[in-house]
Amino acid sequence: MSIPTIAEAAALIAAKKLSPVELTKSCLDRLHATEATLHAFVLPTEDRALADAKAAEAAIMKDGPRGPMHGIPIGLKDIVDTAGIETTCGSKILAGNIPERDAACAAKLASAGTVLMGKLTTHEFADGGPSFDLPKPPAHNPWNPEHFTAGSSSGTGAAVAAGVILCGIGTDTGGSIRGPAALCGISGLKPTYGLVSRAGVAPAAFSLDHIGPMAWTAEDCAIMLQVLAGHDPADPASASQPVPDYRAALTGNLKGVRVGVIRHFHEEDYKVEPAVQAGIDNALAVFGSLGATISDVAVSPMQDWHACGTLISITERAAAYEEWSRTRLGDFSERVQHRLHLGALVSGVDYVQAVRRRRELRCELQAAMRELDVVITAGAPGEAQRLDAIPKLDLFDKPNFTMPFNVTGYPALCVCSGFGPAGLPVSVQIVGKPFQDAMVLRVGDAFEKASSWRSRRPALVA
């Protein structure tokens, strides 16, 4: 069976032309064929998947599908609590940890009738980078397994690109949804801060953490977001905002949409590789052909956003994991130990100055977008690096393209915008105003449908 999108599979399931059991078995076949190479799963849950699929099939035959996610194979990043299923956060420290309850996002996906394929590989506690001193190896990129997936939602990126799951949960503190989406050639949405509940998901940095969908297309992200979005009193940052019909917003055209380009981010502050630049130029041409207006916009240098987000992240993470830092430091991977050490060097005053800077930067983006619907820049500076070339001390060398929108909390989507000379994907990042996630998805979806990049899968599974 070829790999369907969620939208395609849902239509076939609703028409009783595709059985959830058949779909799940085809995903399990791909899991068996690729897992030894990709290491996308910390814990596959094959029995649970087949049971979920059979239950979905029986319910659909009786009453029809509950919605478009009914019978769809998914995965959950292993920092998401799952009742009765080991949740280790990729760490020795939580070996054997079996939560009593599902995280809010896991519960919502289960209620929608999804099929749980397993727990997906993550950087340890969603931090640090690819580590080889953990219980499980890091995920490998399906486009070339010698290369990095980015992280920390590394397993989700790899498994979606390889068609082992049709979508999965990622989390994003500085780019951990959008980075793997960019380097694995899929779509990944960091929703507006507060739109998706973080209850039951291990924290990385409280005020920067987001939960969001990762899937093959922006349309599939919209379908998944429909299930995930909504107020949850169990998450102190959860917003009480109406949830629109995200899929209905995907009109396929961009008539009247005002697109700004933060050109200095990717052309001056951190000059991207030519393939990334070509992808952005091509995306702008497509946006224009679909009716959008394009203009340039400038904000503070990307280094300012990166510094602000990094100082907040270092400090909040050190606070969250202080007890284990003091008592079990040696049980963390070398990379995470290093990140935790940094907390000792940032004072309380440094942190508050960063949070004050955060407000200024957010006001700056708000003003820059007053006459715009979205802004765009790169999702990553180039194609994926080799796994063995990822430096341990990389926080201070170069800024990243995703952190600015963790600092502001604005919704941001990475979609594939082409391929580089090594045959690996490159991406463009589309950023909207708070709670305008539907607009971001509309632009991403229109671009994907007007370009040909969604027709190519990694050779490993093509």
Add this chain to the structure above:
Amino acid sequence: MPPTLTDPALEYLLQSAGLTLTDAEKAELKSIHDGLAAMKARVRQKRGRMAEPAHTYGFTPEDLA
């Protein structure tokens, strides 16, 4: 120029944080001190004492119910 991170200062900070590091790890931390100091400089702007931080506490609908 950022202030130098002296060995006694580093020892004090690590002790305050409850961290016990090897000499190699301490050297590694010192090696990135300038990068961290540059970030700290970037978040300090001329803003005056009235400038509020982001995400100041607000009451939620649950508080008001």
